[in-house]
Amino acid sequence: GAVVSQHPSWVICKSGTSVKIECRSLDFQATTMFWYRQFPKQSLMLMATSNEGSKATYEQGVEKDKFLINHASLTLSTLTVTSAHPEDSSFYICSAVPVGQGSETQYFGPGTRLLVL
Amino acid sequence: GNSVTQMEGPVTLSEEAFLTINCTYTATGYPSLFWYVQYPGEGLQLLLKATKADDKGSNKGFEATYRKETTSFHLEKGSVQVSDSAVYFCALSGSGGSYIPTFGRGTSLIVHP
Numbered sequence: 752g753a754v755v756s757q758h759p760s761w762v763i764c765k766s767g768t769s770v771k772i773e774c775r776s777l778d779f780q781a782t783t784m785f786w787y788r789q790f791p792k793q794s795l796m797l798m799a800t801s802n803e804g805s806k807a808t809y810e811q812g813v814e815k816d817k818f819l820i821n822h823a824s825l826t827l828s829t830l831t832v833t834s835a836h837p838e839d840s841s842f843y844i845c846s847a848v849p850v851g852q853g854s855e856t857q858y859f860g861p862g863t864r865l866l867v868l
Numbered sequence: 869g870n871s872v873t874q875m876e877g878p879v880t881l882s883e884e885a886f887l888t889i890n891c892t893y894t895a896t897g898y899p900s901l902f903w904y905v906q907y908p909g910e911g912l913q914l915l916l917k918a919t920k921a922d923d924k925g926s927n928k929g930f931e932a933t934y935r936k937e938t939t940s941f942h943l944e945k946g947s948v949q950v951s952d953s954a955v956y957f958c959a960l961s962g963s964g965g966s967y968i969p970t971f972g973r974g975t976s977l978i979v980h981p
Contacts (some may be wrong), residue, residue: 757911785968794957794971795912844911855900855967859911 754778755847757860764835765868772830772863774845780825781847785857786818788843801828825850835867870895874958874972881948881979889943889975891932891958899960901925901934901941902969906955915943915956953979 754777764770774784782803787795791857799820800808806819817839819831832839842864846857875890882942892902900919904912916925921936930945941958 755911792974792976794973797968800968842903846912855961855969857969859904859913861911862907862909 753858755860757863758762761864763866766836769833774828776826776847779849782850784828785846786830787844837867840867870970872958872972877976879977884947887945887948891941893939893960899962902959904957909928948979950979972975
């Protein structure tokens with residue numbers, strides 16, 4: 752149980768295009784999902800907290816107009832990288848917190864590798 | 869603020885060797901401590917956790933003890949296998965009322981046959 756999927760698993764796009772990444776909790780509902788970014792050989796950096804039915808909360812330094820987050824249902828959150836540039840190339844990981852549990856319990860997706868040419 | 873410090877890698881071992889990956893933390897209050905594992909090309913998986921001082925978390929032969937006096941949570945395994953090759957992240961949460969995890973930089977483990 753407690754499986755989180757991400758789609759796509761990897762994507763290559765041209766500079767200036769937008770890319771949407773989906774995060775789904777497959778066998779549980781999640782009111783809260785988190786989006787992280789991971790640079791090579793570095794730790795995860797929290798980008799934003801996504802709450803179902805409300806606006807996402809972004810961490811300091813993360814551009815909300817560039818990284819659009821939508822949490823439309825209890826099983827789906829999407830991250831859209833708008834007008835992507837090569838510096839946005841990274842590994843994006845989401846996690847989901849089951850309803851009724853605290854944020855201490857997070858189940859991670861397998862990640863999406865984005866390469867912007 | 870909260871922080872987690874891990875030993876730098878990569879750690880390279882032969883199969884069946886003993887493993888220790890050091891982790892120390894700085895936090896207010898009494899956080900919970902975690903070890904996550906990330907296999908190549910995959911997301912993080914929770915390996916083990918401990919929620920209070922002197923607790924020992926264990927899973928798949930790995931173990932770590934929550935040492936509040938030394939603010940440490942070192943990961944150990946008595947006999948590593950090639951399949952243990954991965955990146956290991958130490959993390960904490962629940963400090964200062966926030967349950968969003970703070971991660972260390974990760975330690976890469978390479979196990980040779």
